[in-house]
Amino acid sequence: MIKAFKYVVIAFVGLLLVAQLIRPNITNPPVDPAERLETSVDVPADIAAILKRSCNDCHTNETAYPWYSQITPVNWWLKNHIDHGREHLNFSTWARYTPNQKEKRLEEVCEVLESGEMPLPSYLWGHRDAVLSADDAKKLCEWALASKPLSR
Numbered sequence: 001m002i003k004a005f006k007y008v009v010i011a012f013v014g015l016l017l018v019a020q021l022i023r024p025n026i027t028n029p030p031v032d033p034a035e036r037l038e039t040s041v042d043v044p045a046d047i048a049a050i051l052k053r054s055c056n057d058c059h060t061n062e063t064a065y066p067w068y069s070q071i072t073p074v075n076w077w078l079k080n081h082i083d084h085g086r087e088h089l090n091f092s093t094w095a096r097y098t099p100n101q102k103e104k105r106l107e108e109v110c111e112v113l114e115s116g117e118m119p120l121p122s123y124l125w126g127h128r129d130a131v132l133s134a135d136d137a138k139k140l141c142e143w144a145l146a147s148k149p150l151s152r
């Protein structure tokens with residue numbers, strides 16, 4: 001019984017080692033400064049700090065990858081979140097949105113904060129500093145709504 005367990009552990013570790021060879025391509029696409037959110041929307045320093053701490057890893061092309069992002073299978077899971085996050089909202093390619101899309105996204109920023117959907121809960125396991133205080137969430141939401149007419 002103990003012997004069988006040993007083989008299972010060895011097989012599992014072997015599998016994990018081989019799996020390290022199968023890595024997704026997790027890189028940051030190049031950023032054109034002219035397309036960034038900050039270029040067309042006023043982002044005060046305190047708001048920029050909140051975005052950087054809690055949102056930008058999944059909603060910009062300037063993701064800071066933690067060391068464990070290199071490990072299979074964690075990397076596939078992270079890539080999935082980052083790809084989907086960027087797909088829905090990407091501050092690095094802000095200029096590509098139409099005025100209506102910009103307004104909708106700013107509105108959604110407020111919605112996901114009020115519902116507590118964002119930052120993605122699993123992100124907070126490894127990023128304790130990304131947890132938003134009620135005060136920060138309120139500030140970010142107010143900024144997003146106040147920026148709506150200016151985003152055109």
Ligand code: HEC
Binds near residue numbers: 119
């Ligand atoms: C760990 C990655 C991650 C982080 C961090 C993160 N998001 Fe997201 N976000 C996602 C993903 C993935 C989606 C796509 C929606 C889904 O599949 O649930 C998304 C979707 C959204 C959307 C679109 C919602 C919709 O209804 O389409 C908004 C707005 C948003 N996030 C805002 C934020 C804000 C604001 C923060 C910071 C407070 C943040 N996100 C932090 C991953 C993230």
